[in-house]
Amino acid sequence: MFERIKKWVARSPDSRPEQADLQAVEAWAMARELGFESLFNDGDFALTGQQAVWSWRLERTEPVRDFIQGAELRGRADVALPEDVAVMLINRPLKEDLEKRVYEQVTHSVQTTLDADLPEEARWLSLYDEVGWSTAPLEFWDRYAAVADTRAHAQQWLEGDLLPLLMAWPTPAVQQITPFILQLQRGRVYLRMEYPHNDVPTLEHALAVFTQACVSAQLLSADGAEPI
Template sequence: MFLKQVKHWFIARANAARWRPIHDWAESRQGQFRLAKDGRGFLIEQPKAMPGSLRIEWGASQRAYIEGTELRMRCELRLHSDLQMMILCRQLMEVLERTVFEAYTDTLKTRVDTDTPEEMRWLVMFPKVTTISSKLVRQRFGALGVNKTLAADWLEGELSEILAQASQDLLPEGHPFVLMTMRGNVYLRTAMTEPTLPKIQALVRVLESACREALRINGKLSERGPWPTTTSVAWHSSTPDEDVPQN
């Protein structure tokens, strides 16, 4: 037990030193950086971020379609609760579609249950965007939503431009990436073997662009009746350990 605690302490201390640039960047943005309980991941909380409270986590993947570790982010915007849209890597979309089809044909299920992640359930439930003006974005990403017109509008303008740029290096072809709006928030999830400050900063810019465009779309919504929704857990937060050394 003692040796295990010593090993944990050394891992946490080494990671804290390696992630010092990320720690300093978070603090420069009035955010709080904390190591995960096991010292193998971290959490950044920035309550006063713009356009909304920001939470960033890096650690073990919470999705089967991402192996190893991932970066996940959430920005709280208080969007319309029924504004459900998703943009994802096109290769990942094709893989998830096959997975859903095989799972429910093999077991003779007739409906998608709530244990299935939103990413997979939405592929069955919501219409896909068929018109994307940017050829590069159309080739590399897919989009869908409870309202296809709004989802298509989201994937235009500023967000389309930043995704086209990201596809050249930050999000290479086949790299797992999901961007979603639900429960009033915007979520980003992507594979990341080792966290680096430049990559995190670039992905925050992608998220911020998605948030600005989501707010624009939100302004177009009518209050006439609810849209169909789905519910499940999109985010399982890691609990940081306040006592883990960070210096």
């Protein structure tokens, strides 16, 4: 079902936003005193801001991952985490799709290593174990999977104020099937998700998720976390 819906979105004649949509995004950003930059392609933009002492950047651009159609929303913030902290939260339909690709490559080839054209996220699924904990609601695990270097890092980051935001997307499609990834790696917080239309409610919630992920990551960095 995930692949069929993605193909339908890719065929949609409205997959590129109209100029009015971009103007609505700019007006929303200016009202919140965020930096706004219109990028080269029609409808693409960058937002910049500050969270605590850390600067962040959130861009709507052409996708650089083949599992994203139309356009992607990509965020990055350097929050000075320890370099060895590695956590990826991924929505389940995307995880299942990437695992299928890895399985097919391994079983239908004489290769003993993963192909270089597989996205980095597929390699994470091979490198790290899926982790979970009982204090998160079952509905959360129905929608998402967490893979990490240690369960403690993932739990400390995702619980608290971040988890309710991850469960409260404004549209059902984003909650259930839209490719979505939130990562801690190399001392930074990353967000990557499919975002073919410049609708402000989804953008506003994505920014809330991203900036809260930065706040929660700073708490992890300050407090530390021991493996469970």
